[in-house]
Amino acid sequence: MSEPLVDGWGREIKSLRVSVTDRCNFRCRYCMPAEGLEWLGRDEVLSFEEMGRIVRVLADMGVDEIRLTGGEPLVRRELPLLVRMLAETPGVRDLSLTTNGILLDRLAAPLVEAGLRRINVSLDSLSHVRFAEITRRDALDRVLRGLEEAERYPELRPIKVNCVAIRGFTEEEIPALAELARKKPYVVRFIEFMPLDADEGWREEEVLTGGEIRALIEERWPLVEVPAKPSSTAKRFRFADGAGEIGFVNPVSEPFCSSCDRIRLTADGQLRTCLFSRREWDLKKPLRAGASDDELADLLRWAVRHKELKHRINEPGFVRASRSMSQIGG
Numbered sequence: 129m130s131e132p133l134v135d136g137w138g139r140e141i142k143s144l145r146v147s148v149t150d151r152c153n154f155r156c157r158y159c160m161p162a163e164g165l166e167w168l169g170r171d172e173v174l175s176f177e178e179m180g181r182i183v184r185v186l187a188d189m190g191v192d193e194i195r196l197t198g199g200e201p202l203v204r205r206e207l208p209l210l211v212r213m214l215a216e217t218p219g220v221r222d223l224s225l226t227t228n229g230i231l232l233d234r235l236a237a238p239l240v241e242a243g244l245r246r247i248n249v250s251l252d253s254l255s256h257v258r259f260a261e262i263t264r265r266d267a268l269d270r271v272l273r274g275l276e277e278a279e280r281y282p283e284l285r286p287i288k289v290n291c292v293a294i295r296g297f298t299e300e301e302i303p304a305l306a307e308l309a310r311k312k313p314y315v316v317r318f319i320e321f322m323p324l325d326a327d328e329g330w331r332e333e334e335v336l337t338g339g340e341i342r343a344l345i346e347e348r349w350p351l352v353e354v355p356a357k358p359s360s361t362a363k364r365f366r367f368a369d370g371a372g373e374i375g376f377v378n379p380v381s382e383p384f385c386s387s388c389d390r391i392r393l394t395a396d397g398q399l400r401t402c403l404f405s406r407r408e409w410d411l412k413k414p415l416r417a418g419a420s421d422d423e424l425a426d427l428l429r430w431a432v433r434h435k436e437l438k439h440r441i442n443e444p445g446f447v448r449a450s451r452s453m454s455q456i457g458g
């Protein structure tokens with residue numbers, strides 16, 4: 129294995145999020161406009177071989193955690209082929225997927241068979257009406273069926289359910305989502321709303337913080353903190369009566385940039401060293417121009433050396449990222 133991949137601030141990069149497509153079959157209000165976005169052309173999107181090659185070069189530098197995302201990753205055709213290729217890549221220890229769950233009832237089996245071992249399903253409401261309001265799709269039952277299907281495979285654990293917390297919307301969902309964490313083998317996590325929506329409607333006042341949600345949950349169910357890995361994005365808690373686990377990802381109220389070990393590859397082959405990057409590093413051009421593995425590795429090291437110290441959401445003059453969440457790969 130070659131030298132570890134370390135950024136200019138001394139953080140070792142261990143984790144890569146790969147966006148396999150910018151397309152999505154949902155239109156979540158906090159992410160995409162109702163009419164969608166202008167999708168990338170077929171040739172602009174990396175092939176599985178190209179993604180696999182970048183992963184291989186990064187795995188050789190110690191990146192051992194790969195998460196597939198999008199857009200909606202399950203709309204990319206033949207996704208299990210990519211999963212198999214990555215699961216078989218030497219050095220890849222942890223392969224996971226983030227999905228809205230709508231196609232999971234059909235795809236859980238082939239994905240597990242291909243080597244997927246962990247899954248995150250996004251779910252913002254357990255009410256049909258409110259689910260349709262936030263996603264602009266009437267698909268709650270299919271997502272719940274997808275989760276049930278995932279549950280059938282004990283290899284696929286933990287199953288995490290991610291909810292974006294928005295003030296004025298999510299408060300009402302908290303009891304039902306906490307119950308879900310108590311009754312089902314799902315770790316439910318609340319994620320603070322970030323200024324990554326394509327409509328640029330984000331306002332600081334709309335961020336319902338993890339601390340506030342925790343207090344609301346504890347009015348009914350006391351929680352006990354569970355130690356988390358230093359690089360973990362989530363604070364973890366178990367219900368004091370032992371009935372399940374819940375987590376809080378608080379990038380706005382409690383930024384965790386100092387322990388960030390992540391980089392991202394967009395569907396069109398751009399490396400981003402922060403969710404909030406204004407700058408991207410083109411990997412597709414050198415890949416397609418015949419660059420060697422060593423040349424790709426040098427480029428990756430150079431990009432990572434310039435990784436941002438932190439996001440600046442809470443600072444005056446904050447400038448939004450150059451793309452929105454679904455185009456980056458959340």
Ligand code: SAM
Nearest residue numbers: 159198199200226227228250321322325453458
């Ligand atoms: N389509 C897949 C899904 O729904 O999980 C993967 C891509 S989606 C962009 C990844 C995650 O980002 C989802 O959990 C989504 O809720 C979250 N997300 C999107 N926009 C967000 C925002 N403005 N703030 C916080 N999280 C956001």
